[in-house]
Amino acid sequence: MNCRHCKTQLRHTFMDLGFAPPSNAYLNHDDLNRPELYYPLRIRVCDKCWLVQTEDFTSAEELFTADYAYFSSTSKSWIKHAERYSKKMISEFGLDHKSFVIEIASNDGYLLKNFLAAQIPCLGIEPADGAADAAEKLGVPVLREFFGEKAGKKLANEGKKADLIAGNNVYAHVPDINDFTKGLKALLKSDGTITLEFPHLLRLIEEAQFDTIYHEHFSYLSLYTVHRIFSAAGLRIWDVEELNTHGGSLRVYGCHDDDPRRTKQPVDKILQEERNYGLQELRVYLKFQPLADKMKDSLVSFLIEQKRNGKIVVAYGAAAKGNTILNYAGVKPDLLPFVCDASKEKQGKFMPGSHLPIVSPERLWETNPDYVLILPWNIASEVKEQLRDLAQKEDTFLTTVPDLLT
Ligand SMILES: [Zn+2]
Incomplete structure (x- = not known):
């Protein structure tokens, strides 16, 4: 298998969790008498761009079915997080009724309802029917599709480019991260902003959070690697924040590469922190499995x-x-x-x-x-x-x- 980002041949395993069923494939009582599908759960690391990624085995569509059971609104802390995010974006970028906000993987509308309440036009993109239905009930318009370059270009051609594109907790779940990022590029207004939140690989490794590894997570991301993926798509990260969500996440702020906004100091600070820890050295990745095994034994x-x-x-x-x-x-x-x-x-x-x-x-x-x-x-x-x-x-x-x- 070659790296999903830079196409270098993958030669190193970061973590091998054996075989497991898709982690969101919850079973009904009747299913208990049927065979269950198990897929390999092996995570590889690219020694060129340091993208940590699942080994290929199946299509995303197979995993994200219509009865996907997770609804964002069931977590109170996640709802509060979405409220704080919306307030911050509205004031920081001066969003109003003339702006357009798009959220990718809008789930049940837990986030966009805040923009709706502030009378800011918005659109959710969400392939899971159950979640999309729930969002539409709140009045959030939803496009039921997987997001990528094709969907981004289609919306752009319809005059639906965005001032703000939010992707909170989707970037790590995307099988084709290059295609997704090209979609962001196509969909963004010339002075628009992209924000993406994803669990920070540095925290995963530092704190041995190996249980955040599951099939639906295709990538485990450092700022360094995301920076490279953005650059390759003609985008630039100009700011970054550290968040407490999901055991320690990053929120990156992206813009077109020719945007006049200057890159802020936290970007260099976190890149340096990653380098100091050794995230661009193989030894750090090879130490992970023994630590995870130890935790499993303790449990x-x-x-x-x-x-x-x-x-x-x-x-x-x-x-x-x-x-x-x-x-x-x-x-x-x-x-x-x-x-x-x-x-x-x-x-x-x-x-x-x-x-x-x-x-x-x-x-x-x-x-x-x-x-x-x-x-x-x-x-x-x-x-x-x-x-x-x-x-x-x-x-x-x-x-x-x-x-x-x-
Ligand atoms: Zn690579």
Whole structure:
């Protein structure tokens, strides 16, 4: 396989998680008697542009089906994040009723509804029907398509170029990152701004967040690599911010390469930080797998120890990253009887691979567990706050990162 960005032949493996079902392929009761599709989950790194990427095996369409169960609006902290983002963009770029905002992967309209409320014309691009329906109910116009150069050019030809293109949490999910970036270039007004948010590869490596690796994430991105991909498409990153979302993300601000805006200091600062850490050296990538294996071993021995001691451990949060760790560690309901999730769409279903039943958080109070393992550790503080009165002792709640990284 060649690098998805620079086409160099890929020779190095960053992480091999064996085989796993797609992490969003939640199962119904009837599915439990049927065979389940497992795909290789192997992550490669390019030693030329340092793009960390999944090995090819299947088409995106196969993974993102209409019953894709994730709705952005079920996470309160993500909704707040979207509100803050919208306010900031409106004031920073002076957006008003004459502006045009496009969000790629607009999900259920959780973000664009803020622009709608400020009477700023907007358009969401979203291929998943369930999410697009929900957004349209809020009054958000949606184009049901996968985004790429073709869609970008088509909209541009219809006179729908944007002042602001938002891609919060989509860039890492795109199979053809060059084509997607060319689409951004085509769709952007001459003085427009692109903002993209994606988990920062530096944080993933530093904090051994290997459970953020799953099939739907095609790329694991550093600022250095995104900078290269933007340049190749005739775009430039002129600012960057560090965010706490998803365990540590970057929000990059892009413009056309001939835009008069000067590149701000944080861009150089983060590029330097990445270089100092060694993100352009192979050794850093080759150290990752042993660390992830250690964490997997810690999780399994913790669960076995609790079971032997007659303690009850249950899980909270049926998130994709939970599926990665559960499947990699081979955890089944004998060690973790269920996982609670506030999303009604997921309740009654089963986690792919591990077959943990997904139940309502109310079950926690009936069960009175000794430990609650919060699988989406990135929203652990929000979950702890919601479940405050359940905790009988200080260590009731734990997360794989960092609690089990010992
Ligand atoms: Zn490359």
